[in-house]
Amino acid sequence: MPRNARLKILSLLLLLSIPVALEIEAQKVLRGKASYYSDRLHGNLMSNGQRYHRDSLTCAHRKFPFGTKIRVKNVSNGKEVIVTVTDRGPYSKRYILDLSRAAASQLGILRAGFCQCEITPLDENLPPSLFPLENEAEELPRLNLTPDSTATYPNPAWQRDTITNSRATILPLQK
Numbered sequence: 028m029p030r031n032a033r034l035k036i037l038s039l040l041l042l043l044s045i046p047v048a049l050e051i052e053a054q055k056v057l058r059g060k061a062s063y064y065s066d067r068l069h070g071n072l073m074s075n076g077q078r079y080h081r082d083s084l085t086c087a088h089r090k091f092p093f094g095t096k097i098r099v100k101n102v103s104n105g106k107e108v109i110v111t112v113t114d115r116g117p118y119s120k121r122y123i124l125d126l127s128r129a130a131a132s133q134l135g136i137l138r139a140g141f142c143q144c145e146i147t148p149l150d151e152n153l154p155p156s157l158f159p160l161e162n163e164a165e166e167l168p169r170l171n172l173t174p175d176s177t178a179t180y181p182n183p184a185w186q187r188d189t190i191t192n193s194r195a196t197i198l199p200l201q202k
Contacts, residue, residue, distance in 0.1 A: 055147075055148075056145050056146065056147050057123060057145070057146040057147075058102075058143070058144070058145050058146075059122065059123035059124070059143070059144065059146075060121055060122045060123065060124075060141050060142065060143060060144070061086075061099060061122060061123065061124040061125070061126055061134075061136070061141060061142055061144045061146075062117060062119075062122045062124075062125055062126070062140060062141040063125065063126040063127065063128055063130070063131035063136065063137070063140070063141075064079065064081065064087075064125055064126070064127055064128060066081060066128065069081045073085075073087075073113050073114040074087075074093075074113075074114045074115040075093045075113050075114065077113060079113075079114070079127070080127070081127055081128035081129060082127075082128070082129045083127055083129060084108060084109065084110045084111065084127060084129055084130050084133075085110055085111050085112075085113040085114070085126075085127045085130070086099070086110040086111070086112055086113070086114070086124055086125060086126050086127065086130060087112070087113070087114035087115055087116035087117060087124070087125035088112050088115070088116075088123070088124055088125075089115060089116065089117075089123075091112045091148060092112065093112055093113060094111060094112065094113075095111070095112045095148055095149075096109055096110070096111055096148070096149040097109070097110050097111075097112060097124075097146055097147065097148055097149065098146070098147045098148075098149055099124065099126065099130065099134065099144050099145070099146055100144060100145045100146075100147075101134040101135060101136065101142045101143075101144055102142070102143040102144060102145060103142060103143060104134075104135055106133065106134050106135050107134075108126075108130045108133040108134055109149065110126065110127070110130045122141065123146065124144065124146060
């Protein structure tokens with residue numbers, strides 16, 4: 028086999044293996060400590076430009092892009108919550124995640140202030156209502172939405188003899 032053909036086959040195999048490696052990396056589970064924001068920060072600007080609200084299910088992470096949905100599981104009691112990355116932090120090396128007060132409340136860590144947790148980034152192609160939780164008893168249905176090819180549309184304005192404006196007056200077209 029000529030050298031060029033071998034290089035083409037090798038490069039093709041390499042290109043085919045890259046998406047698989049990226050997909051495996053995206054579903055990686057991180058483990059560490061999570062804390063929650065102080066109530067004094069309520070209303071302050073976050074790194075994404077929005078104001079922090081303690082009743083929203085948001086978090087701060089050092090590297091995940093803004094808008095990434097993350098499942099956070101409290102290892103000690105098994106409670107889970109899905110949060111959105113809206114800020115950068117935490118700035119302490121001991122913690123890997125800062126949670127909003129509402130998210131910390133759902134995980135049951137308000138009294139302790141922190142917890143050991145597992146963090147899993149979720150598939151961004153799913154709508155938020157279809158993010159699966161491990162402790163759900165039944166599978167949520169998925170919608171199969173396909174466009175209808177038989178849809179009809181009214182005649183465009185350039186094909187009509189008259190044009191109607193918002194006051195329902197008919198104006199003759201000039202030719």
